[in-house]
Amino acid sequence: MLRLGIDIDGTVTAQDTFVPYLNRSFHLSITLDDMTDYDLTKLLNITAEEFWEWMNVHEAAIYKEAKLAEFAKQALDGLKEEHRLIYITARRSHLEDVTLDWFANRDVHYDHIELVGSHHKVEAVKKHGIDLFFEDHHGNATMIAKEAGIPVILFDSPYNQLPTDSNIIRVQNWLEAVAWINKNKHSLQHVRS
Template identity: 50%
Template sequence: MKEKRFGIDIDGTVTCPASLVPFINESFSLNITLEDIKKYDLAEALNIAPDKMRDWFDQTEPAIYAASPLAEGADKILAKWQKTFHLLFISARRQHLFDITEQWFHDQKIHYDHIELIGSHDKVAAAKRHAVDIFFEDKHDNAVMLAEELQIPVVLFNTPYNQDAVPDHVIRVDNWHEADLWVQQWLLQQGRISPLLRT
C-alpha cells in the first residue's frame, strides 16, 4: 500500500539543471556553463533582453525537453521509490508540451503515477489538491512558497541559481542520493520504519 505522496518538479530536478546550456550557447554564441547561471531568470542571468529570451525559449522549449538528460541518480532513486510512494510530477511546463513530456518519461523508463503541467510556477494549489506530503524542487521561490503555505518539507536540489536563504522546512541536497537519505530519515522521525530500509 502506497502511503506517502511525493510531488516532484521535472526541469532541473529530474532533468539535469544544465540541460539548456548547450542550446543557449549555440543560439546566443556564448560559452557558458551551469555555474555561470546565478539567477533563475535567464534574461537577467545572461543580460539578454526579456522579450528576446522569451521568444527563444518558446521556440526552443520542445527540443530542450526532448533532449534533456536525467539528473544523476534520478532514475535509480525514482525506480526505488515507485514501489513505495505515489510519484506525482507537477511542472510549470505548459499543457501543449504534455506529449513530449510523457514520451520523455517513457524513453527514460521513469515511472509516474501522475503528470500535471500547470503552466505556472505557482504549484501550491496543485500540491494541495494532490495532498502532497513532500515536494522536490529546484526553484528557490517555489520551494519557499510550498514549504511556508503548505507546511510540508520541500527538498531543494542545490544549483548556482537557487542559493538565497531558505526557511526551516526547505532542505538542501546536492543530489538524488542525498534526497533518498533524507527521505529515509524523515520516515524514521515519524516513527515509521521505511520499507526502503527493510531490503
C-alpha cells in the same frame, strides 16, 4: 506511503540542460556555474519577451533531449516501490506529449503528471495532498513550504543560493534526497480521511 510531489526541470532532469542550447543560440560559452539566477534574462542580457520568443522556438527540443539528473532514475525506481510519484511542473500544457514521451523513452515511472504552466504550484500541491516536494527553484520551494506547510527538498544549484527556511532541506543529489526520506518518512505520514 507518501505522496511525493516532484518538479521535472532541474530536479529530475540535469540542471545544465539549457546550457548547450543557450551557448549555441546566443554565441556564449557559459556553464551551469554562470547561472547564478533562475531568471536567465539577466545572464543573456535580453528582455523577458525575447526570452519567451526563444523558448517558444526551442523548449520542445530541449525538453525532448534533456538528460536525467545524476542518480535520478535509480532513486525514482526505488521510491516508486513505496510511494506515489506525482510530478508537478511549470511546463505549459502544449508540452504534454513531449513530456509523456520523455518519461516513456527513459522508463521513468509516474503516477500522475501535472503541467501547471507557471511557477505557482501550491494549488496543485494541495489538490494532490502532497506530503513532500522536490524542487530546484528557490522561490517555488519557499512558497510551497510556507503556503502548503510541507517540507521541500531543494536540489542545490548555483541559481538557488538564497537562504532557506527550516523546512527546506538542501541536498546535492538524489542519493542524499532518498537518504533523507528514508530517515524521515515515518514523521511525514499524514492521516488522510
